[in-house]
Amino acid sequence: MNAPVREISYSQAIQEAMAIAMEADERVILMGEDIGVYGGAFQVTGDLVDRFGSDRVMDTPISELGGAGVAVGAAVTGLRPIFEFQFSDFAALAMEQIVNQAAKMRYMLGGAVSVPLVMRFPAGSGTGAAAQHSQSLEAWLGHVPGLKVIQPATPHDVKGMLLAAVADPDPVMIFEHKLLYKMKGPVPEGHYTVPLDKAEVRREGRDVSIVATSIMVHKALEAAEVLAGEGISAEVIDLRSIRPLDRETVIASVMKTSRLICVYEGVKTLGVGAEISAMIAESEAFDYLDAPILRLGGSETPIPYNPELEKAAVPQVPDIIDAARGLARGVR
Amino acid sequence: MSGRAQAMQVEGETSNLPFIYRQYEREQLLDALRKMHLIRRFEEGAEECYMRGLIHGTMHLSIGQEASAMGICMPLVNEDQITSTHRGHGHCIAKGAEVKRMFAEFFGKTTGYCAGRGGSMHIADVSTGNLGANGIVGGGLPIAVGAALTAKRLRTGKVVVCFFGDGANNEGAFHEALNMAAIWKLPVIFVCENNGYGMSTSTARSTAVANVADRAAAYSMPGVIVDGNVLSEVAEASHEAVERARRGDGPTLIECKTYRYRGHSKSDRNRYRTKDEIDDWMTNRDPIRRYEAQLIEFGIATSDELEAIRGSVQQEIDAGIEFAKTSPMPSIDGLADNVYTLEA
Ligand SMILES: Cc1ncc(C[n+]2csc(CCOP(=O)(O)OP(=O)(O)O)c2C)c(N)n1
Ligand SMILES: [Mg+2]
Numbered sequence: 006m007n008a009p010v011r012e013i014s015y016s017q018a019i020q021e022a023m024a025i026a027m028e029a030d031e032r033v034i035l036m037g038e039d040i041g042v043y044g045g046a047f048q049v050t051g052d053l054v055d056r057f058g059s060d061r062v063m064d065t066p067i068s069e070l071g072g073a074g075v076a077v078g079a080a081v082t083g084l085r086p087i088f089e090f091q092f093s094d095f096a097a098l099a100m101e102q103i104v105n106q107a108a109k110m111r112y113m114l115g116g117a118v119s120v121p122l123v124m125r126f127p128a129g130s131g132t133g134a135a136a137q138h139s140q141s142l143e144a145w146l147g148h149v150p151g152l153k154v155i156q157p158a159t160p161h162d163v164k165g166m167l168l169a170a171v172a173d174p175d176p177v178m179i180f181e182h183k184l185l186y187k188m189k190g191p192v193p194e195g196h197y198t199v200p201l202d203k204a205e206v207r208r209e210g211r212d213v214s215i216v217a218t219s220i221m222v223h224k225a226l227e228a229a230e231v232l233a234g235e236g237i238s239a240e241v242i243d244l245r246s247i248r249p250l251d252r253e254t255v256i257a258s259v260m261k262t263s264r265l266i267c268v269y270e271g272v273k274t275l276g277v278g279a280e281i282s283a284m285i286a287e288s289e290a291f292d293y294l295d296a297p298i299l300r301l302g303g304s305e306t307p308i309p310y311n312p313e314l315e316k317a318a319v320p321q322v323p324d325i326i327d328a329a330r331g332l333a334r335g336v337r
Numbered sequence: 338m339s340g341r342a343q344a345m346q347v348e349g350e351t352s353n354l355p356f357i358y359r360q361y362e363r364e365q366l367l368d369a370l371r372k373m374h375l376i377r378r379f380e381e382g383a384e385e386c387y388m389r390g391l392i393h394g395t396m397h398l399s400i401g402q403e404a405s406a407m408g409i410c411m412p413l414v415n416e417d418q419i420t421s422t423h424r425g426h427g428h429c430i431a432k433g434a435e436v437k438r439m440f441a442e443f444f445g446k447t448t449g450y451c452a453g454r455g456g457s458m459h460i461a462d463v464s465t466g467n468l469g470a471n472g473i474v475g476g477g478l479p480i481a482v483g484a485a486l487t488a489k490r491l492r493t494g495k496v497v498v499c500f501f502g503d504g505a506n507n508e509g510a511f512h513e514a515l516n517m518a519a520i521w522k523l524p525v526i527f528v529c530e531n532n533g534y535g536m537s538t539s540t541a542r543s544t545a546v547a548n549v550a551d552r553a554a555a556y557s558m559p560g561v562i563v564d565g566n567v568l569s570e571v572a573e574a575s576h577e578a579v580e581r582a583r584r585g586d587g588p589t590l591i592e593c594k595t596y597r598y599r600g601h602s603k604s605d606r607n608r609y610r611t612k613d614e615i616d617d618w619m620t621n622r623d624p625i626r627r628y629e630a631q632l633i634e635f636g637i638a639t640s641d642e643l644e645a646i647r648g649s650v651q652q653e654i655d656a657g658i659e660f661a662k663t664s665p666m667p668s669i670d671g672l673a674d675n676v677y678t679l680e681a
Contacts, residue, residue, distance in 0.1 A: 038535075038536065038538070039536045039538060041537070042537055042608045043536060043537035043605075043606070043608065043609060044608075064537070064538050064542065064543075066504070066507035066535070066538065066543040066544065067474050067504040067505065067507050067508055067536075067538075067543070068507045068508060068509070069508075070509050071509065094472075094473075098473070098509075132394065132395075133393035133394025133395070133456065134394055134458070134472075135394065135454075135455060135458055135459055135472065136454075136455070136472070137458070137459075137471075137472030137473055137476075138458070138472055304672055304673065305673060305676065306672055306673050306676050307454075307676070309453070309454045309672065310394060310445060310451070310453060310454055310455055310456030310459070311453040311454065311456075311666070311667055312393050312445060313445075313666065313667075314445075314453070314667060314669065314671075314672050317669045317672050318672060
């Protein structure tokens with residue numbers, strides 16, 4: 006129970022989880038572009054090929070649709086593939102296999118099969134890689150029943166949730182913000198899991214609930230610290246999973262604070278925040294609201310190359326502070 | 338005909354000379370050399386600016402592949418179109434773009450070809466027929482086929498060149514695009530710049546056939562293999578393919594065997610290839626040095642003249658970087674410009 010805890014990075018935590026899963030179960034294989042000797046575009050698989058060999062750390066050709074389909078076929082027949090997209094944007098090339106095959110196979114076959122597949126998607130902006138390498142497309146996949154879609158925000162969570170995903174009998178899509186890869190945090194050694202369906206209250210507060218995903222959790226925590234200095238007590242919830250959605254945690258928080266801000270990097274319209282807002286509007290928390298619900302999401306644009314424009318295209322700490330100040334006016 | 342005439346004096350007759358020396362004027366031959374230098378110095382300049390933190394993001398350099406970009410573009414006219422790749426600076430310059438506006442784009446400035454929105458990976462110059470580099474491997478292949486469909490239906494007489502890497506030939510889009518181009522006999526030329534690797538994965542490990550050009554047979558089009566580091570060979574293959582396309586006889590697949598000197602992008606440990614392999618290409622098969630040697634051997638230029646070309650290229654590069662540095666940054670208010678054609 007009390008495994009030693011060290012500070013390691015988010016990407017090391019992923020690598021450690023994959024190594025533990027591969028040690029424990031011969032059926033676990035890694036697939037992806039340049040995940041072997043290259044170590045993966047973000048060095049997440051690193052040197053795992055030296056340890057497990059190229060039969061289990063498989064470089065695929067640049068064939069996202071085919072590669073994803075091979076992973077689906079392998080999963081349905083007894084392997085446990087962890088498939089890495091080089092960038093989450095390339096999910097667009099593989100949507101057929103993810104949406105029409107992986108997500109629906111068990112259902113269409115009346116429960117005769119399972120698809121124990123894990124897919125990893127390096128996502129998000131902030132690297133200057135422009136419009137085709139910076140998107141946050143989690144809401145696309147969150148729209149598809151049959152998939153589980155998670156966005157771990159800390160090294161601790163990504164390791165535990167990846168191990169939970171490998172053990173899960175259904176397809177789990179993991180969105181990893183690229184700017185988190187180098188972030189360090191406490192991670193226990195050895196095997197542990199973090200549930201795939203539970204949000205986490207990262208900071209308790211009374212005046213406003215900030216529901217955030219992925220890297221926005223950290224921005225929300227930064228904002229909450231500043232707000233505390235102004236006498237505004239913000240509760241920060243790390244959603245962790247967008248399918249399934251942990252309704253109870255969010256509803257309980259809003260019933261306590263009576264104010265809600267959703268913060269996410271995906272494009273604002275028809276995104277994760279729309280779902281959270283609607284869910285609250287439909288719930289018993291609606292009567293408790295003292296102010297309109299606010300969404301802070303990505304701008305209604307592709308991600309631009311210019312670094313200043315790029316920053317302006319996604320919510321930043323001052324935006325969260327401003328929004329919370331506006332909502333909490335009259336609280337003090 | 339001064340180029341041909343001059344070469345003739347040296348050789349006594351032209352018929353044994355490689356293709357370009359029979360086909361092009363001296364000025365055109367020297368312009369091709371100048372552009373090859375411009376490509377290389379542009380990329381070296383961009384790399385320096387990147388190292389000094391003046392350019393952000395990442396970039397993919399085509400240093401070592403200049404003959405492929407230039408040779409393919411030699412038979413094209415301004416109205417002809419190309420689709421390019423993430424490794425597309427060379428294509429852009431060979432097709433006629435100005436380096437100062439390319440630098441400005443890399444610096445994220447309003448004067449850049451994409452107004453600072455695209456950067457290296459989306460560099461384009463529609464005015465010279467470059468429909469754009471592409472961040473998606475294989476993304477340009479069907480688009481080129483679409484452009485060729487336009488050319489055919491509207492009888493514009495344009496041909497479309499589609500550049501792509503060896504890695505792209507394993508994407509479904511490659512196969513679907515070649516098939517459609519063939520069944521509809523479209524004026525498109527597929528140019529595979531085979532530099533031996535898609536990122537870290539060699540063609541031997543990624544591709545079931547020995548040559549990408551072998552795949553042309555599956556789509557009933559000619560598949561031509563050339564030494565992509567010999568300008569004349571590339572230009573000759575391109576010339577034939579362009580004539581075939583303009584005649585209405587349909588597509589060609591050209592495979593240029595070449596090599597990239599630099600890493601895949603700015604984050605490459607180079608663990609998948611040896612230093613000896615890189616050195617061998619740089620020392621023995623450099624496309625620019627080989628072309629310069631021929632220009633001298635065939636009496637088309639003196640080494641002083643070649644030196645003067647290099648000097649003028651350097652001036653253009655320096656001026657281009659200065660232009661980029663002093664150009665204005667876009668304003669944040671313009672973030673949503675051009676998401677749609679008709680602004681709300
Ligand atoms: C659909 C897609 N998959 C993967 C990538 C990541 N990626 C960018 S370039 C590249 C290698 C491409 O190799 P190749 O086509 O041979 O071109 P080269 O880089 O050698 O010029 C990869 C894997 C991408 N940009 N798009
Ligand atoms: Mg290549």
